[in-house]
Amino acid sequence: MNARSILEQVMKQAGSGRQQNAVGLDVQGLVGSLSSSLGGGGASQGTRGSGVDVKSLLGGGALGLLIGSKRGRKMGGKALKYGAIAGVGILAWKAWENSRGGAGKDEAREGQPMDRLEGASREQRSLELLQAVIMAARADGHIDDRERALLTEQIDAMGADAELHDWVEQQLIAPLDAxxxxxxxxxxxxxxxxxLVSVAVIDEQNPMERAWLDQLGGALGLDDAMRQELERQALGA
Structure with missing residues (x-):
């Protein structure tokens, strides 16, 4: 699979999405336009009559579809946390250092941040993070068949190979299991x-999404102090 390449593109989208927040980008409206365009030639043609190039604004659309497109949200102040996806390794490591009052002698046992990994290790971490993003995006139960098809199409447009394509489709229908x-x-x-990437995707005001985040934090063995620090890092990203 080529999960590393796809995740890197999603991370770039997250960074650009944060910048687009300054002009009040309405993800719901853009994805609605994208959906409408499918009836006349597909997403690759962009939106008709609107003068808006959805693929340019959302870097291919996958991040926009994953983050809040069905919830009627705009990329307002909360959208700043989406930048946490772009700097996930650094921010997660910083959260650990802050929780310990600085790096300690047990640093080696913590594992390497995403940014320092290479080869198979980076590919594996990329797959883990992609799965976390998809699961968090599904936590409100509102991704329907049409949106699943759109998302798969957008990830394919990023260059997903056949194996990753099948994996993504499976993640979009698999039971949510923290x-x-x-x-x-x-x-x-x-x-x-x-x-951290899950925090960046969920709407903390949505009880179902908040419940998923709490379940995942418990399953990951993160104590309350660490969860709070990671959420603080996400909001400050």
Missing amino acids: EALARRADSPQAAREMY
């Missing part, structure tokens, strides 16, 4: 990164 997701974390640092 314990199973947490078992994929191969280190404490991976666990922190999975929680």
Whole structure:
């Protein structure tokens, strides 16, 4: 699979999405336009008559579809936390250092941040984080068949290979299982990164999404202090 390449593109979208917040980007409206365009040639043609290039604004659309497109949200002040996806490794590591009052002698046991991984290790971490993002986006139960098809199409447009395509489709229909997701974390640092990207995606005002985040935090073995610090890092991203 080429999960690393796809995650890196999603991370770039997160960074650009934070900048787009300054002009009040309405994700719901853009995705609605994207959906309407499918009846006349597909997403690759952009939106008709609106003069808006959805693929340009959302970097292919996958992040916009994952983050709040069905919830009637605008990328307002809360959208700043989406930038946490772009800097997930650094921010999760910083959260650990802050919770310990600085790096300690047990640093080696924490695992490496995403940014320092190479080869198969980076590919595996990318897959873990992609799964966490997808599960968090599904936590409100509102991704329907049409939106699943759109999301898969957008990820394919990023260059997903056949294996990753099939994996994404499976993640979009698999039962939400925080314990199973947490078992994929191969280190404490991976666990922190999975929680951080989940914080970036969920709407904390939605009880179902908040419940998912609480379940995941428990399954990952993160104490209350660490969860609070990770959420603080996300909001300050």
